[in-house]
Amino acid sequence: MNLHTRKLLDRSFTAAGFFAIVMMACALILILYPIISRGLGAYIFRATCEHRRVQFEEFQAGSRQEIEREAAEIAAVRQPVFDMIAAHEKDLKAELQEAFDQVRALAAAEGGFLQRSLERRLKRAHADASLEECLAVLSDIRESLKGQYDHERFIGVIGVITERKQRVEQAAGKLSDMKHALRDLLGPLPGDRRPELLRSHYGQTRWDRSLHYLDKFLYRYDWDYTNAENTGVKTRTPRADEFRGTDLEPAFGYVRDNIEAMMQPRLTFYWRFLTTDSRDAHFFGGIWPEVLGTFYLTIGAMLFAIPMGVIAAIYLCEYARPTKTVSLLRSCMSTLAGVPSIVFGLFGLAFFLNTVGVSDSKSVLAGSLTLALMILPTVIRASEEAILAVPFTYKEAALGLGAGRWRTVLTVILPAALPGILTGIVISMGRAAGETAPIIFTAAVSVGLAISPLQALDSPTPALPWNIYNLCTEHEAVDEIRHVQFGMVFTLVALVLALNIIAIALRARISRKLRG
Amino acid sequence: MSTAVDAALTHPDESTQQPGDSGITMHRMKSFAGRDDHTGLETLEAHVQARNFSIFYGDNEAVRSLSMDIPRSRVTAIIGPSGCGKSTFLRAVNRMNDLIPRCHTNGELMFDEENVYDPMVDVVQLRQRIGMVFQKPNPFPKSIFDNVAYGPRLQGERNRGRLADIVERSLRGAVLWDEVKDRLHDNALGLSGGPQQRMCLARALAVNPEILLMDEPTSALDPRSTASIEALIGQLRGDYTIIIVTHNMQQAARVSDFTAFMYEGLLIEYGNTTKLFTNPANKQTEDYITGRFG
């Protein structure tokens, strides 16, 4: 090989190495960028007044005066919209008035049983009754008239009722749609019954979601299937068009122009996202139970895996004779390291829960044991390598001074091997924190409160990896809470990263101490 | 004067041509005070006695039926070509060979009337009585203090004051105290080679052994550090029985009272150092010390 080709080869190796590193950096950025940018969105975002109300009413955070002052402010801004709706409803009711008048006249003319029956019904459509009630009363009257044996006599009245009802019903349907969209944006409207789900008690808590719902309020989205040849086409029509000429027409422009005043978005650092539990399937609140659960599982797994792993490594390196059995043991361990984690999960269920019965149901204990088993080969392997890397001279020196085997291990070999052992521990710690499959069957639940360390012995816990998966596959309204999902991913990544950084710092310190 | 000594030692063939000449006189002047150049082994009490002692690595007999008496409170050097079994024998004395799986022995190795290889012997105690300094300085990655205090701590000494006393005494014994007294809690790996080796010596002394085994203790050191270690051996002589393996024949001549020459596992010649270097009885010894082989 001449000099030229050798140089060329050298350069291409360098280029290939460089390329690999650049690719890795790109991949890392591609993965990490959305996680960080969108995950941070769970902590730092423009929070609306609704967010502050949730915080105050559900989590006792914030001052009452502040909340009340803000409530008065936004109520003043929102009131015109509600007034417009009321005016529109009144108009529609007025349109029904002719039908009611005719019924009333009929009742007076008929007298007797029919009069009493009609007037009883008419009472329900009093001045304060809602549009829906009035329409219901009209339907009721129409049916009862139709039910008379000589109903041909009422054909005129029935015609008027039917005609009016249809016209108003159509308008009322549009109004109801519009009110629905407004509720999504602002929360319950005045006069609404208290909704059952907590998520409907409040308007949008985040400014970005508010804008999304503003759009849905201002425009109506429909699927157009008129062209049977093609798939449906999404159409977008301004809602204002549907209410042209009515009292409600200016409401849309008003909401659009005053949305900021209605929602009062303020850039907020919502650190409670980390430290509070969640309400109504993660619609409100934070992820503390998940974080704590992940913490318990990881610490628990380490509690079992570190002593067992390090002792096993010491045994293999210092005590075991290099026999066939030991080498077989080693190959088994390597195989174990490659077993899919779901298999460990099933084993944990079958062994720890069903056979041994460490707890009656899934529990953090069972999950920790399963995770410990999963990372044990890694811990053993790393510890073994670290112990073997300790210079033989250290051992010689200790033995030469009259140290027994065990003392040598404790006082000289383990301290010198500590950095390497730590590395293995950190790697497996990250794995234990992020692994989902082993805890599905043994420890994780979708929703739950934060548990105490004592409860960890016999109760399951939510945990970040499982809940990330659970949110995106099983949550009924995941689109509403994407930020929670990204927040969880971000928190998990940050947690693992933090663990790593702590361990790296620790390792560096120990290494520095060892090196002198 | 020193050139004459060097000449005598680097060209021993010249001095052997004129036995009893000035070369020996010079040699005696440079050797340690009190060294009895003409004392025979027979008059001294033996501290370690090998009786037809053999050491095997598997089937390979590395030390063959060796018999020798190592006198108490004297410095005994073992020389010989590479692979002749010097280290093997030395490491047998405090049973460091136990670490090697296929190593076994035959015959007797008596230490204070007790067979070192008796199954009843407590190896840990034996090693506390027989300290060792290795070829390469091997401090623990701990502070100087912790290094020297390691042995006493093993023996259960926990009192900080007493430990500090032992550390100081040992470091003074190794002539290192003044150099390191201000940085006892610095990592020992921060010392350079010579001080490191002296610290290892201090560490061995801290256990208060009866015998010090040294396997080429200066082969990894520069001449100045070597000189300081040699001076140290001179000071320790009398208090400890020292067995030193070395490839440096000047060193053997300078520091030892008695010298053993080994060749292919056999003890060829053993006796008074001055006599062995100036007037070897054996042809092989002569060839070796004159540099014809090895």
Ligand SMILES: Nc1ncnc2c1ncn2[C@@H]1O[C@H](COP(=O)(O)OP(=O)(O)OP(=O)(O)O)[C@@H](O)[C@H]1O
């Ligand atoms: N751990 C071992 N396993 C097997 N054979 C060994 C082992 N150590 C040494 N030997 C063999 O024993 C013989 C003596 O070795 P030893 O180390 O005692 O020689 P030495 O005189 O100290 O040599 P050197 O001057 O090079 O240190 C050599 O032939 C060597 O190959």
Ligand SMILES: [Mg+2]
């Ligand atoms: Mg050797």
